[in-house]
Amino acid sequence: TSGDSTPADTPKLWERTRDLSAVIDAMTTDPTWGNAVDGDRIGVLGFSLGGAAAMEIAGARASLDAYAHYCDEYKKCDCAWYAGGIGYRDDAVVHVDKLDLRTIDKARFEQSNLDRRVKAAVLVDPGLAPAYDTASLKAIAIPMDFINLGGTDTIPLGVVADKLAAIAPRGTYASVKGAIHFSFLQECKPGGAELLRETGEVDPICADGGSRSRADLHAELVGLIRSDLERSLQGPM
Incomplete structure (x- = not known):
């Protein structure tokens, strides 16, 4: 979404989970891919806002009031x-006004986006972390493996x-020392x-947290996610 992203679109997690469910629909029913996909062993991996989408398709629900207060x-x-x-719109920079999160569609923001075909989730620095409803988290029956950078x-x-x-209930937690949030991204070219x-990019996209190389951090991440x-x-895997 780097070339097509606005603050008003960002909180619409229901669109992301809908896309994920559509991919599962297509992959499990496609004549070519259907025989290669085990519908009983579908996992989801998400990073940052993708981690929030992975949280929600696994059954987590967020509170709009809690997110706005945060x-x-x-x-x-x-x-x-x-x-x-x-x-950004169509790879062009556009001016946008301040967004009041409380103007987001509350019913859609707080709805359940659970897809029971997802049997496991790995969440790397998942977005909206302060806003998830505790009762919805307690009701998630699948393994939820959390990784912080x-x-x-x-x-x-x-x-x-x-x-x-x-x-x-089936949550685990690990952290990758010497990393920062952007360490999940691909290695930067020279x-x-x-x-x-x-x-004019202000985020340290190419930086990491210490003496470890991004390749080394990725190797640890891949090991954690795979296991x-x-x-x-x-x-x-």
Whole structure:
């Protein structure tokens, strides 16, 4: 969504979960792919806002009031996006006004997006972490494996996941030391950091949290994700 993203579209997680369910529909019924997909062993992996979508398709429900209150108090990271300024449409920069999260469709934001075909979820720095309804988390029956990037002093408040893991009945928690939120992204090409600065990008997309290379951080992440899915879905990945 980097070239087609606005603050008003960002909280519409019901569109993302609908897309995920549509992919499952297509893959399990397609004449070519259907025989290669085990409909009883479907897992979902999500990072950041994708982690929020993965949370919701697994059964979590978020409170709009709780999310709006969080952004009232915490105006950094994800919440800074709603302060207005710029958005993107068809790869072009557009001006957008400040978004009042309370104007989002509350019924849709808080609806259940559960797809029972999903049997396991791995959530890496999942977005909306302060806003999930506790009762909905307690009702999730599938394995929920949470991974945070960084240490307790560097993980952004909006994605801190240890408490979510403690609430989910089959939740586990791990963290990758020496990483930051953007360490999940692909390795930057030579000169990438400089190019981003020249274009006005303020997020440290090419930076990591310490002395470890992004390739090393990715290797640890892949190991964690693979072992989580193999354990949850009972088979090699």
